Amino acid sequence: MKTEPEEYGLHDLKAVKVGRWDGVRNYKARNNMQACLQDDQILIYHSGKNPKIVGLAKVARTAYPDPAQFDSESDYFDAKATPEKPRWVALDLECVGELKSPVSLATLKADTRFQEMEMLRQTRLSVAEVDQNHFDLIMNLGSGLLEGEA
DNA sequence: GCCAACGTTGGC
DNA sequence: GCCAACGTTGGC
Numbered sequence: 001m002k003t004e005p006e007e008y009g010l011h012d013l014k015a016v017k018v019g020r021w022d023g024v025r026n027y028k029a030r031n032n033m034q035a036c037l038q039d040d041q042i043l044i045y046h047s048g049k050n051p052k053i054v055g056l057a058k059v060a061r062t063a064y065p066d067p068a069q070f071d072s073e074s075d076y077f078d079a080k081a082t083p084e085k086p087r088w089v090a091l092d093l094e095c096v097g098e099l100k101s102p103v104s105l106a107t108l109k110a111d112t113r114f115q116e117m118e119m120l121r122q123t124r125l126s127v128a129e130v131d132q133n134h135f136d137l138i139m140n141l142g143s144g145l146l147e148g149e150a
Numbered sequence: 151g152c153c154a155a156c157g158t159t160g161g162c
Numbered sequence: 163g164c165c166a167a168c169g170t171t172g173g174c
Contacts (some may be wrong), residue, residue: 083164123160123161123166
């Protein structure tokens, strides 16, 4: 899952332990969120300058209607969504830890093993599926998590 | 239902 | 700041 670190990054998630992941307004990304199961492992990617995968979270609560879509004050308000027919979902993530060495987008692009990754093939997709093989490769490239983190 | 125009996102 | 990719909108 991608995020802008200035807005809501891994550090924010770490501070609250369990945080809501909301504001996703893209159908493909939403479908990927809905496919997430309890305790699924989630790689957290920071977009912006030197974009990279920075850490690991897990699904603390599976997808539910994103409250922001009903809130006319919110940037994420969607006039076409109703509580009876919600359009968008949020889910809760629990921070698991930071990668010892973050894995940059440049690294992924330069490595042919990642050619088929959804997040490379569809660069603007904010929630992309990662298969087990790619997940393991990334955890290896990242040298695992920082000491003291599960 | 198609497609051109337009807006947004995000990497560089 | 530019541009490519892609989603959305609206006219037909």
